[in-house]
Amino acid sequence: MELKMVERTARLCARCSKMCRHVCTTHAVTRSEVDTPNERCAIAYRALERGEFLPWEVPYMYEKCATCGLCLVWCETELDASDVMLAARADIVNQGLAPRAALAVNKSVVEQGNPHGEPREKRFAALAEEIATLPDKAEVLYFVGCDTLYRQPEAARVAIKVLQAASVDFTVLKDGELCCGEPQHLLGFWDASQETARQNVALIEKSGAKRVVFTCPSCMKIMKDTYPKWGVNLPEGVELLHMTQFLQELLAEEKIALRKEVAKRVTYHDPCDLGRRQGIYDAPRAVIQAIPGIEFIELQFNRENARCCGAGGGLGGTNLGLVIETSKTVISLAQDVSADILITACPTCKTSFQRHTNRCDGLDTLDIVELVAMALGTSGI
Amino acid sequence: MGETRTLREAIIYNDLAGIVGYDHVSQDEVTRQAYVSDLSWLGRTWPRRGWPTTKPDFIVWPETTEQVSQVLQLANVHKVPVTPYCGGAGVQGGTIPLYGGIVLDVKRLNHVLKIDERNLTVTSQTGIIGQDLEWTLNAKGYTYAHIPQSSYCSGLGGFLAARSAGVLSTKYGKIADMVLGLEVVLPSGKIIRTRPVPRTAAGPNLNHLFLGSEGTLGVITEATLAIHPMPEERRFRGIQFPSLHAAMEGARKILRRGLRPAAMRVSDEIEGRVLYKQEGSLMIFCFDGFKELVDLEERGAIEIAKAEGGADLGPEPGERWWKHRYTIAYPTDKGALAALGPDALVVGGVIDTAGSFDYLEAVHEEMGKAVNRIRGTIFLAHFSHWYKTGGMMYPYVLNTSAKSEEEMADLYFKLQRAAVDAILKLGGTINHHHGIGLTLGGFMKDEFGAGFGTLQDIKRVLDPNNIMNPGKLGFEGR
Numbered sequence: 072m073e074l075k076m077v078e079r080t081a082r083l084c085a086r087c088s089k090m091c092r093h094v095c096t097t098h099a100v101t102r103s104e105v106d107t108p109n110e111r112c113a114i115a116y117r118a119l120e121r122g123e124f125l126p127w128e129v130p131y132m133y134e135k136c137a138t139c140g141l142c143l144v145w146c147e148t149e150l151d152a153s154d155v156m157l158a159a160r161a162d163i164v165n166q167g168l169a170p171r172a173a174l175a176v177n178k179s180v181v182e183q184g185n186p187h188g189e190p191r192e193k194r195f196a197a198l199a200e201e202i203a204t205l206p207d208k209a210e211v212l213y214f215v216g217c218d219t220l221y222r223q224p225e226a227a228r229v230a231i232k233v234l235q236a237a238s239v240d241f242t243v244l245k246d247g248e249l250c251c252g253e254p255q256h257l258l259g260f261w262d263a264s265q266e267t268a269r270q271n272v273a274l275i276e277k278s279g280a281k282r283v284v285f286t287c288p289s290c291m292k293i294m295k296d297t298y299p300k301w302g303v304n305l306p307e308g309v310e311l312l313h314m315t316q317f318l319q320e321l322l323a324e325e326k327i328a329l330r331k332e333v334a335k336r337v338t339y340h341d342p343c344d345l346g347r348r349q350g351i352y353d354a355p356r357a358v359i360q361a362i363p364g365i366e367f368i369e370l371q372f373n374r375e376n377a378r379c380c381g382a383g384g385g386l387g388g389t390n391l392g393l394v395i396e397t398s399k400t401v402i403s404l405a406q407d408v409s410a411d412i413l414i415t416a417c418p419t420c421k422t423s424f425q426r427h428t429n430r431c432d433g434l435d436t437l438d439i440v441e442l443v444a445m446a447l448g449t450s451g452i
Numbered sequence: 453m454g455e456t457r458t459l460r461e462a463i464i465y466n467d468l469a470g471i472v473g474y475d476h477v478s479q480d481e482v483t484r485q486a487y488v489s490d491l492s493w494l495g496r497t498w499p500r501r502g503w504p505t506t507k508p509d510f511i512v513w514p515e516t517t518e519q520v521s522q523v524l525q526l527a528n529v530h531k532v533p534v535t536p537y538c539g540g541a542g543v544q545g546g547t548i549p550l551y552g553g554i555v556l557d558v559k560r561l562n563h564v565l566k567i568d569e570r571n572l573t574v575t576s577q578t579g580i581i582g583q584d585l586e587w588t589l590n591a592k593g594y595t596y597a598h599i600p601q602s603s604y605c606s607g608l609g610g611f612l613a614a615r616s617a618g619v620l621s622t623k624y625g626k627i628a629d630m631v632l633g634l635e636v637v638l639p640s641g642k643i644i645r646t647r648p649v650p651r652t653a654a655g656p657n658l659n660h661l662f663l664g665s666e667g668t669l670g671v672i673t674e675a676t677l678a679i680h681p682m683p684e685e686r687r688f689r690g691i692q693f694p695s696l697h698a699a700m701e702g703a704r705k706i707l708r709r710g711l712r713p714a715a716m717r718v719s720d721e722i723e724g725r726v727l728y729k730q731e732g733s734l735m736i737f738c739f740d741g742f743k744e745l746v747d748l749e750e751r752g753a754i755e756i757a758k759a760e761g762g763a764d765l766g767p768e769p770g771e772r773w774w775k776h777r778y779t780i781a782y783p784t785d786k787g788a789l790a791a792l793g794p795d796a797l798v799v800g801g802v803i804d805t806a807g808s809f810d811y812l813e814a815v816h817e818e819m820g821k822a823v824n825r826i827r828g829t830i831f832l833a834h835f836s837h838w839y840k841t842g843g844m845m846y847p848y849v850l851n852t853s854a855k856s857e858e859e860m861a862d863l864y865f866k867l868q869r870a871a872v873d874a875i876l877k878l879g880g881t882i883n884h885h886h887g888i889g890l891t892l893g894g895f896m897k898d899e900f901g902a903g904f905g906t907l908q909d910i911k912r913v914l915d916p917n918n919i920m921n922p923g924k925l926g927f928e929g930r
Contacts, residue, residue: 082794083783086500088491088541089605090781093581102513102559102579103478104540105486114482131482145604147782371591407591 073158073165073261074119081119081155083148084112091142096379097135097386100396106135108142108152115159124159129168132159134393138257138384140347144375156384160259173258176388181263185217186254186388194246197224201231202243211241211317212280214294216287217250218418226418229444230286230314236447237326241284244274251290256297257385268293268303275305282310284317286440288345288417295349313345314440315354315416322361331448332364338410339439340370340401340424341377342417355416355439362446370404378404380415380423387419398423405434414439461509464530468512468554471522476513476560483511487537487555491602492545492891493801493864501857506548508535508555515560517635517643517673523556524671525641527919533930534919536667538579539606542614543802544889546666550923551930558609561673564588573632573648575676578609594679597624597714600885601781612672614887615664619777622838623714623740624680626885628663635674636662639915648676661910666887667921669914683740686714687750688770691735691762696720697813699733700835702760704809706737707840709756711749713737715836717773720816722832723848728769735762736770792852799864800850801891803871807880808842816845819874823867828853837884844884847871868892888925896926 074081089109092098098106105111114131118124124132138153163169169177176186183191195202197220213234219227234241252267271294275283283305285291295311298304305311312320321327339359345351352374360367372378381397402424405413413428413436415421424436455462457479468477478484484507489495498505509532514520527534533553540547549555561579567589568574574596576585582603589595598611599618610616612634617626624630633648646658662672693699699718706713715738719727724734735757739749754764784790789798805815812835820831833847849867854860872895875882882892882899897904904926911918911927923929 079785083785086496086783086794088602088781089539090778091604092539093583093604102557102562103483103486103511104537104557105480105483110486113486127480128482147779148784150783371587 072119072122073161074115074155077154077158078119080150080152081112081116084109084150084152084155085116090147091145094141094145094376096137096139096141096381096383096397097393099400100393101135105131108136111136112152112155115155118159118162124163124166124168126168129163129170132156132163133170133173133258134386134390136384137343137379137381137386137397139343139379141343141376141379144347153384157257157259160257161261162259164259164261169259170389172389173260173385176254176258176385177260177263180250180252180255180267184249185221186250187217187221189221192246194220194248195243198228198231201228202245205242205245207242208279209240209242210281211239212275212278212283213241213243214251214283214285214290215243215248216285216290216418218422219286222422223418223438226286226421226438226440230440233318233327233440233444233447237321239321239326242278242280244278247274249274251287251293253289253293254385254388256293258388265301265303268298268301272298272303272305275309281308282312284312284314286314286416286418286438288313288342288349288351289419292344292348313349313351313354313416315345315351315358318358318440318443319354322358327443327447329362329443329446331446333362333442333446334364335411336366336368336409337412337414337442338368338370338405338408339373340380340405340413340415340420341374342415342420343377343379343383345416346377347375355414358439358443359414362442368408368410370401370408372404380417380420382419382423394423395426399427402427402431402434410434412437412442414442460530464526464532465510467526468510468523471526472512472514472519476515478511479509484508487511487540487549487557490540490542490545490547492543492548492889493799494861494891495545495548497860506550506552508549509552510554511557512554513557513560517561517637520556520558520561520637520671520673521641521643523554524637524639524919527554528640528917531917532919533922535921536609536613536671538609538613539581539602541602541606542610542887542889544614544883544887544891546614546887546889546921546924548890550890556671558671558673559607565674567592567594567679569594572679573676574679575648575674576608577674578612578672579607581605581607582611589679590682593682595682596630596677596679598627598630601778604778605781608675609672612663612675613666615885617837617844617885619836620714620738622716623712626837628660630677631659631663631675632678633676634659634662634672637671637673639670639917639920664887666889666924668911668925668927669920684742685746686738686740687746688736688738688767688774689750689754690765690767690769691737691754691757692730692765693733693735693757693760693762696733696816698761699735700809700813702735702757702762703835703838703843705756705760706753707838709752711752713749713753713838714740716838717834717836719834720832723834726832734769736773738770738774789850796852797854797857797860798850798852799854799860799867800848801864801868802846802848802886803868803875804844804846804884804886805875805880805882806837806842806844806884807878811878811880812843812845815874815878815880816847818878819847819871822870822874823849826851826853826863826867826870829867890924893924893926
């Protein structure tokens, strides 16, 4: 079993006093003892001892952990219960017990190249005009990602405009772009995810790019952290950057100038996969604070203590109801600081928040690149 | 496969769902398993070793006081036992559902209802986790200063039900000292409220009937507590005394002088050696408040400590203790105990007691002797909650002499009896701040004497069907 590789984490976490329950993303909503990292690890550990999962244990591995890593921040023993969840899911897939929702996500990635069940050919449909003039090869590859393309195409559109305004030599993979494989990884389809990874590496290699820029932190995270663990390596010297880092660089090199005042009170939500998982906290703040007129205020829980939007860990595919409830936490924190705009740097987070901000007065949510586009004031942005 | 429940179970489940909704009641096997234990040695050992446990039949998560009331009314109709449950972080077995039935998890009652900044109170529902309440107050510049080691994992309901104490209790009081008013759902389902006033002479104070009642007399659903502005300063100091007696004298005189350390922790010689690598007895104290006050109190305490032979170690030992005060609650595979292996036959627990200054030193000696008569015992203690009239001893008793699993439980009870006999002989209380639960229920008659009959009478009047947490606090089981 894959769980053998994380036996220590599962065993120790299962014996804890639940010292991270107060920050667990899903426990905050359900308030059930079973929805704690400790109890989830106890279930996994019992399965490991038994040698198999029982069918009724499967939902607790799939539908209740956002793999947000907040429990790890509060664990003095430094146990990452997310590792146990991911290994458990891989074992469940291998045991043939994967839930229908997870199977559908994997099927969609394999057949359509995205986890959302959307047609492959419509991947760049909303951006046909923007990408028409982009070259086949360039120094910088903007890996747009499924969540940005299918859920937040406006963020992708303005990202392209910003890169063009900065005269960056860049392109996108156009209809060749594939899912990064993270949804498959999160839902236990590790063999399939590795195959997706290999295809992506080949595509990036073919693009000739030396730098790959992401608006989605999860795409970046899997390429940076998981691909190498699987022995699927990008061409030597290729640098991976999140858009916030790239924007910070463009600002420092004065390739973009943020001149248009944005007189708003804004706050910033640290996406789990950008902040806790990759330690990128300063770049987004530097970019936001470079905008004239901005009044920036931190959320009560920020940086490594940022709350999860709820959609991590594949929950968007397996337990959307829980995601909708969970994301209210961050919305409420943003309202507590009287923010006009809740900025984030992840299309998945933005989608989670938008479900609520679309229905509430006085609070909007934007991807950081959209905020930058507002401040650029460039024609067409 | 057809219906596996009895007709009665199916009726109760659906009636519960009628009260709280189907999303908030469970008969699921995995969920029931998650509620079989607490953090007591007994509670942890049974499921971990695969010994037979009793699972609750239903878990229910009400969201309102009215729903709690309806659940209790339903339990009376069906004569089903109800175990109120908050964080499940108790160490006396108080939330173990001994007789199955309904576990009533209050954690969805987790709203802070009002922070009164002028009159320094907070009113909160009781399902809130301790740290969440503290964070909510901190965001506005306040603290309720109740910081037990379980702050991250236990909740207000548990604190109230077990008369908890936090590490800052010497200055800010135990949870019972912080309470102004309560809302309680009686076993019948009737909802009562006490007035949230600083003090009253309007007859006996009903708050104190429910504080420490561990879910046997009702469910506490709301509380109004005193709060404090965040202290400007919090400063720590370590003092090394030549002996435990010298440290205890130092502590007594610090309190007698009228100084109010937020925390004062005296380790006996064994704990000092094991935890702090110090000879003699280590005292750590902490003063907080506005700067001038902290200066004055700290200076006064150091003078008294030096007069008792104490050597000033500076702030470091105290700062280290504060930083690592939760560490022991985390699992580890490092250290001597862990080296015995994950399945080592280790028996142990906390047997905290309180009494006068004279009592504390005597019980330390007597209890130490009593448990050390059982081969393979390690006994160490600290003293960490103080009053002008005495304080609390927090002994930790460990034994690794069991040769087989079969010996473990009896060894646990033998150790406990030896320790509690020493407490009772010397006139202390059998518990200071963890409650009674299952583990100490058998000693309640000794603790209360004839008064236990009065307590039983109250229980019978309030809970004639004995639905509320039966078998706890020494009350009748089912």
